[in-house]
Each structure stands twice: as structure tokens, then as C-alpha cells.
Amino acid sequence: MLTVDGPRLLSALEELGQIGAIEGGGCARLALSDEDKAGRDLVVGWMKQLGLAVQIDAIGNVIGIRAGQEKGGREKIAPVMTGSHIDTVRTGGRYDGNYGVLAGLEVVRLLNDSGVETRRPIAVAFFTNEEGARFQPDMMGSLVYAGGLGLNEAYAAADKDRRSVGDELRRIGYLGRAQPGVIRPHAFVELHIEQGPILDEEKVRIGVVEGVQGISWTEYSLTGVSNHAGTTPMRLRRDAGYVAASVNVFARALAREMGGNQVATVGALSLRPNLINVVPNRADFTVDLRNTDDDKLKEAEARVAAHIADVARAERVEVEAKVLARFEPVIFDASLVDRVERHAQALRLSTRRMPSGAGHDAQMMQRICPTAMIFVPSVAGLSHNVKEHTEAADLLAGAQVLANLVVELASE
Ligand code: HGY
Numbered sequence: 001m002l003t004v005d006g007p008r009l010l011s012a013l014e015e016l017g018q019i020g021a022i023e024g025g026g027c028a029r030l031a032l033s034d035e036d037k038a039g040r041d042l043v044v045g046w047m048k049q050l051g052l053a054v055q056i057d058a059i060g061n062v063i064g065i066r067a068g069q070e071k072g073g074r075e076k077i078a079p080v081m082t083g084s085h086i087d088t089v090r091t092g093g094r095y096d097g098n099y100g101v102l103a104g105l106e107v108v109r110l111l112n113d114s115g116v117e118t119r120r121p122i123a124v125a126f127f128t129n130e131e132g133a134r135f136q137p138d139m140m141g142s143l144v145y146a147g148g149l150g151l152n153e154a155y156a157a158a159d160k161d162r163r164s165v166g167d168e169l170r171r172i173g174y175l176g177r178a179q180p181g182v183i184r185p186h187a188f189v190e191l192h193i194e195q196g197p198i199l200d201e202e203k204v205r206i207g208v209v210e211g212v213q214g215i216s217w218t219e220y221s222l223t224g225v226s227n228h229a230g231t232t233p234m235r236l237r238r239d240a241g242y243v244a245a246s247v248n249v250f251a252r253a254l255a256r257e258m259g260g261n262q263v264a265t266v267g268a269l270s271l272r273p274n275l276i277n278v279v280p281n282r283a284d285f286t287v288d289l290r291n292t293d294d295d296k297l298k299e300a301e302a303r304v305a306a307h308i309a310d311v312a313r314a315e316r317v318e319v320e321a322k323v324l325a326r327f328e329p330v331i332f333d334a335s336l337v338d339r340v341e342r343h344a345q346a347l348r349l350s351t352r353r354m355p356s357g358a359g360h361d362a363q364m365m366q367r368i369c370p371t372a373m374i375f376v377p378s379v380a381g382l383s384h385n386v387k388e389h390t391e392a393a394d395l396l397a398g399a400q401v402l403a404n405l406v407v408e409l410a411s412e
């Protein structure tokens with residue numbers, strides 16, 4: 001068995017974690033920012049040092065390819081692909097996404113060091129804008145790769161400063177020429193931290209991920225009337241901030257009432273004019289709803305929308321809504337999921353099957369090839385938080401499961 005070089009993987013994570021490093025030990029590399037460019041440049045440099053053929057596609061996805069024995073004629077033999085993302089949220093940790101990409105490069109290093117050739121090529125990818133924190137939808141690069149979003153629509157997505165994906169890709173030098181998705185993998189395996197509390201609470205080493213829950217992102221813009229906080233009687237108010245606040249309280253109660261996997265988050269909220277003595281006339285906020293059951297997710301979406309309409313009507317506040325992302329739950333390839341479980345158990349690692357609460361590039365890749373994910377524990381379930389942490393032994397265990405599975409897939 002080719003054994004993962006722990007110190008090498010950990011030092012790569014440390015080095016990448018230095019790019020965009022923020023107070024508290026996390027990193028901030030928002031998609032297509034200067035920090036993201038710096039992270040991309042570092043990882044592309046590592047890919048080239050490893051002798052990978054590096055392909056940058058038209059949405060900025062980067063794929064490093066290690067040739068296999070079988071070159072294949074016209075019908076190129078499909079590679080085994082692994083990878084994830086290296087963009088982060090603004091309060092990101094060091095492992096979300098980065099770990100899966102760097103563990104994929106560690107698999108290549110192992111093969112290079114031992115001179116092992118595999119029948120199939122092995123590709124290590126990082127996809128553009130997985131987080132969706134700056135540009136929506138999230139998983140943008142893999143969604144384009146899988147044919148779920150057109151390039152022009154993706155290019156037109158703009159951030160709060162009206163800078164577009166297309167312009168930012170060009171500005172950082174990652175608007176590649178390769179057509180996204182032209183490489184159809186034999187299989188895609190993504191190694192990722194769980195980002196939730198289950199494995200850590202249950203003291204289980206490996207999560208065998210059976211699928212990803214559905215995701216619904218909506219942005220609301222409410223317009224009322226600004227007025228004097230002291231002189232305006234409550235009966236005359238058209239308070240956009242009050243309606244926004246009521247949505248947050250309602251969404252929390254709804255998720256509690258629905259139970260199961262239902263979650264609801266009002267993550268972004270801005271009031272205008274945002275002054276102590278002015279009734280806000282404007283509230284902009286987002287609602288993130290998720291559930292493994294799409295019918296339940298639809299119920300949650302409908303109930304939140306009805307609540308907003310009722311409260312806004314009573315407050316005489318206008319409502320504009322924009323769907324930023326809507327992905328149905330995804331089930332991964334059952335036989336590949338079984339193989340994740342088998343490889344983990346062959347290493348005497350405890351396992352448990354589970355859905356993913358977070359979105360991942362893998363949920364898009366399942367549209368075009370057999371896909372599965374491997375989870376390792378997140379200490380106290382923290383993620384999208386600078387305190388995000390996974391113990392070294394767990395990082396290495398996950399990387400070893402990935403290595404064994406990828407090498408097996410590349411030999412078939
Ligand atoms: O939102 C998510 O689940 C992912 O981090 N983009």
C-alpha cells in the first residue's frame with residue numbers, strides 16, 4: 001500500500017493556509033479575489049512541479065492531469081478525478097475545500113515517488129467559486145463543468161461592488177480556453193471535512209457520504225418608508241427592518257417545527273439608512289433553506305414566502321425576491337459509496353453513512369459521472385469559522401482512504 005506522507009500533506013495545508021491568512025488561524029480567499037489568485041498560483045505551481053499537465057477552463061476551473069499507461073487512441077481513456085475547491089468564505093478555515101485538493105496532490109506525489117504508473121490518468125481539480133460567498137450560485141465552476149449553468153450566465157454574475165465573474169476571471173488571469181466539462185471522469189471522489197458535529201460527537205473516523213441535501217438561496221429586498229424614530233406612531237410605520245427581523249424569527253421556528261434535517265439561516269442582512277433614530281426604509285437579506293427531502297424543502301420555501309408576504313402586506317412594505325441558488329438533493333453512486341466504506345474499513349477506520357449538510361462540487365459532478373465523498377471529523381462541528389479544525393490523524397486517515405480508492409479506480 002502506498003502510504004500518505006503526513007508531514008508533507010500537513011505542511012502543504014499550512015502553506016496554503018498562509019495565503020489570505022486572517023486573525024484566529026483561518027483564511028479569507030473569496031472567489032476570484034487577489035487572495036484567490038495567489039492561492040491558485042501556488043497550487044498550479046505545485047501541480048507543475050509534480051509534472052501534471054495543467055488545464056484551465058473557461059470558468060477558471062483548474063485540472064492537473066497525471067498521464068496513465070493507456071494513452072488511448074481517439075477515445076481517450078477517462079481519468080479518475082479527485083479534488084474540491086480552494087476559494088473560502090470571508091471567515092474561512094484552513095481545511096474546507098483546500099484539504100481535498102491538497103490530498104489529491106499528495107496521492108500524485110505518492111505515485112510519483114514510488115514510480116507507480118496507473119492504467120488511467122489521474123486528475124486533481126479545483127473548481128471556481130464553490131463557496132458562493134461573493135458570487136452566486138455556489139458550486140459555480142462545477143455547475144458549469146457539469147453543464148448546469150451557461151458560461152455567459154456565470155460570467156454575468158456580479159458581486160456587491162458590481163464586479164462580474166467574467167471581468168474578475170480575466171483580471172486574475174484565470175479565464176482559460178479549455179471547454180468546461182470536456183474531460184468526462186471515469187469517477188469523481190471528493191475528500192472533505194464534515195463541517196458538522198456528527199462524526200466528532202460519535203467519535204467516528206470516516207463519513208461515508210451518501211448524498212448532499214437540497215439547497216435554496218433567496219435574496220429579499222424590502223422597501224418601506226424611513227421616518228423619525230421618536231415622532232412616528234407605531235400605527236403609521238412602514239418598517240422594512242421589522243419585516244426582515246420577523247423573517248429570521250419565523251424561519252428559526254419553522255425549522256424547529258419541521259425538524260429532521262431542515263435548517264434555515266438568515267446569513268446576510270443590511271438595513272438602510274442603518275441609523276439609531278431612523279425607521280429603516282430598506283432591508284436586504286438572504287434566506288438559506290436546506291433539507292435532504294425536496295418536498296419538505298419546497299414546503300419550507302413556500303411557508304417562508306407566505307410569511308414574508310403576510311407581514312410585508314400588513315406593514316405596507318414592498319417585497320422583491322431573487323433566487324440565488326436552488327439545487328435538489330443529490331444521491332451519490334451507490335457502488336462507489338460502498339467502495340469508500342470498504343476502503344475505510346479495510347484500514348480499520350470506524351465509519352458511518354450520512355448525508356452532507358454542506359454543498360459540494362461533488363453534487364454537481366454526480367450529474368456527469370459516478371461520484372462519492374469521504375468525510376473526516378470537524379472538531380466541535382465548526383466550519384466557515386476561523387476555528388475550523390480537524391486532527392492531523394484524521395486528516396491523514398482520510399487522505400489514505402482517498403489514495404487507496406483513487407489508485408484502485410485508476411487501475412480498472
Ligand atoms: O454553502 C455551502 O454549503 C457551501 O459551503 N458552498
Ligand code: MN
Pocket residue numbers: 085096097130192359360
Ligand atoms: Mn467546501
Ligand code: MN
Pocket residue numbers: 089096131358384
Ligand atoms: Mn464552504
